[in-house]
Amino acid sequence: MKRGLVVAAAMAWVCGCSGLSKVVKAPPQPLELTTVFVYPVALSGAEKSAARVFELSQRSLDRAVAEAGDKLAFYGPTEFKVTKPEVDNAWVASDAIPVLLKAGSRPEQGAVLRVSIERRVASSSMQTESTKGQRQGATASEETTWLVRGELLHPSSSTALIELSGQVTVDPFQVPPPEAEWDPAPQLTGLLETIVAGVARHAAGHAVSRPVSAASAVVFAATPASAQWLGAEEDGGDALQREIVLQNRARLMAPGVTELQAVALAKRPPGAAVVVGDGKLQPGDVVLTVDGAPALPHALARVRFKGAPAELEVKRATGATEPLVWP
Numbered sequence: 426m427k428r429g430l431v432v433a434a435a436m437a438w439v440c441g442c443s444g445l446s447k448v449v450k451a452p453p454q455p456l457e458l459t460t461v462f463v464y465p466v467a468l469s470g471a472e473k474s475a476a477r478v479f480e481l482s483q484r485s486l487d488r489a490v491a492e493a494g495d496k497l498a499f500y501g502p503t504e505f506k507v508t509k510p511e512v513d514n515a516w517v518a519s520d521a522i523p524v525l526l527k528a529g530s531r532p533e534q535g536a537v538l539r540v541s542i543e544r545r546v547a548s549s550s551m552q553t554e555s556t557k558g559q560r561q562g563a564t565a566s567e568e569t570t571w572l573v574r575g576e577l578l579h580p581s582s583s584t585a586l587i588e589l590s591g592q593v594t595v596d597p598f599q600v601p602p603p604e605a606e607w608d609p610a611p612q613l614t615g616l617l618e619t620i621v622a623g624v625a626r627h628a629a630g631h632a633v634s635r636p637v638s639a640a641s642a643v644v645f646a647a648t649p650a651s652a653q654w655l656g657a658e659e660d661g662g663d664a665l666q667r668e669i670v671l672q673n674r675a676r677l678m679a680p681g682v683t684e685l686q687a688v689a690l691a692k693r694p695p696g697a698a699v700v701v702g703d704g705k706l707q708p709g710d711v712v713l714t715v716d717g718a719p720a721l722p723h724a725l726a727r728v729r730f731k732g733a734p735a736e737l738e739v740k741r742a743t744g745a746t747e748p749l750v751w752p
Contacts, residue, residue, distance in 0.1 A: 646679030709742025
């Protein structure tokens with residue numbers, strides 16, 4: 426087997442996917458990564474609205490931070506732009522390099538996490554007959570298969586450090602899980618998070634050793650309105666339907682919140698909502714900006730690498746907006 430190239434056998438996945446395949450390639454020389462840029466999720470065969478891309482991209486970011494946020498700084502698609510998606514080298518295809526340099530890192534210390542999702546649908550029908558052989562009608566069904574691929578790319582060396590892929594087929598006759606009430610594709614979400622976690626863990630193995638502050642006790646979640654930062658529009662349709670869409674997104678962005686909490690989150694402005702507080706920040710607050718930039722959970726997670734407190738603008742649950750030095 427060639428050095429640095431490992432093709433792992435498919436791994437069983439408890440959520441019903443057919444297995445994961447993994448390809449790993451060693452970089453030309455040891456890396457000292459500090460930063461990972463998460464591309465907007467690429468969708469094919471499924472809804473491609475800006476809102477849906479935001480939902481899947483933010484879930485990816487949240488999972489990556491949970492897995493490797495103590496070693497790497499993660500940036501999301503609302504913080505940099507992919508201007509040439511057809512170009513494979515991310516440093517050429519996007520404006521990520523200025524963001525990386527501004528944060529004090531070198532180009533070779535950055536990597537890109539790229540996720541693609543494909544939806545395939547197989548339709549079938551079954552003819553029913555009476556005991557006398559007479560046709561009585563037909564029943565039709567659709568079987569959906571989601572294919573997900575996650576890649577960790579190192580643009581400076583043109584190396585695909587890891588590719589992790591898998592698929593999950595949704596049984597149309599199976600009772601939907603409870604989260605299907607607010608998640609249009611819970612099986613996809615589960616597979617997506619599994620793959621992103623695996624890619625993030627691999628990235629952490631290439632991270633540079635550096636000082637890092639202790640993790641905050643605060644739990645943040647992107648508010649539904651934050652999707653507008655990726656170009657989503659919620660103006661069309663019935664007012665009640667819009668409210669339901671926002672409440673469903675709130676539960677998708679903040680797994681575990683109650684229905685009442687989702688109702689409240691649906692009314693909050695764009696930013697990082699505080700789900701669990703620490704004294705300075707209270708549940709119901711929304712962090713609007715961090716050091717002058719729009720705030721999302723992964724941006725607040727990067728504060729631990731700063732070496733100094735951050736300046737926040739916070740919309741309190743009371744409606745007042747005030748500055749706050751945090752943590």
